[in-house]
Amino acid sequence: MSDDIEIDTDDLERRMEGAMHALKHEFGTLRTGRASASMVEPIMVDAYGSLVPINQVGTINVPEPRMVTVNVWDKGMINKVEKAIRDSGLGINPQTNGPIIMLPIPELNEERRRELTKVAAQYAEHARVAIRNVRRDGMDQIKKAKANGMSEDDQKFWEGEIEELTKKHIGLVDKALEGKQAEIMHV
Known part of the structure; x- marks a missing residue:
């Protein structure tokens, strides 16, 4: 050689x-019936006049195997984050509890x-x-x-x-x- x-x-x-x-x-990013922070990472939120990733407006946690939570830092953004989650096509209905948005993961x-x-x-x-x-x-x-x-x-x-x-x-x-x-x- x-x-x-x-x-x-x-x-x-x-x-x-x-x-x-x-x-x-x-x-x-594929939902498998188990909660994962990566499944919400692609979601973009209309914040302050531009689209930003959801992890730039709140903290994403997985407290239980079937629950993802988003702790929104700015209370004024809660409705926009909820709307972005609903519009994302994940098929998850967010529930708000103060600044925390809970995402219960249903069985597939x-x-x-x-x-x-x-x-x-x-x-x-x-x-x-x-x-x-x-x-x-x-x-x-x-x-x-x-x-x-x-x-x-x-x-x-x-x-x-x-x-x-x-x-x-x-x-x-x-x-x-x-x-x-x-x-x-x-x-």
Whole structure:
């Protein structure tokens, strides 16, 4: 193998890890019947003339397995936070108790669980596509390097390295999806 032409597999792996990190974040936003602070993090509140994340207008807590609370810092914002939660599509009806907005997490019915597993599968497919795009970029680097004098043996070696990285990360996506779907379907 010639030392002058190498493919940066560390960068490719870092980018594939980024796709995995994004997938885990998206999985965290899916409601599984258990309370999680991450399920309300994407909610944007119309505060002071602009949209801000809910965690910038109050403290999010999970005091019980089926309850999320938002302790709103500015009492004047309570109605706007409630409206943002109602409009978020989470299917949760907020209950106000002073500055604290309680979000009781209802049991998921079978139909909603199936819908959520399909959403999880879509998230996983997006991650697979992102990983394959990184693979394609790596293969393009190999083609450029071959045009600049990379030997056929080196080309085969680097293609094998990139394929191994891709298989590893696609396998991690599949495993994460399997775990998330099992968590969603668990009653």
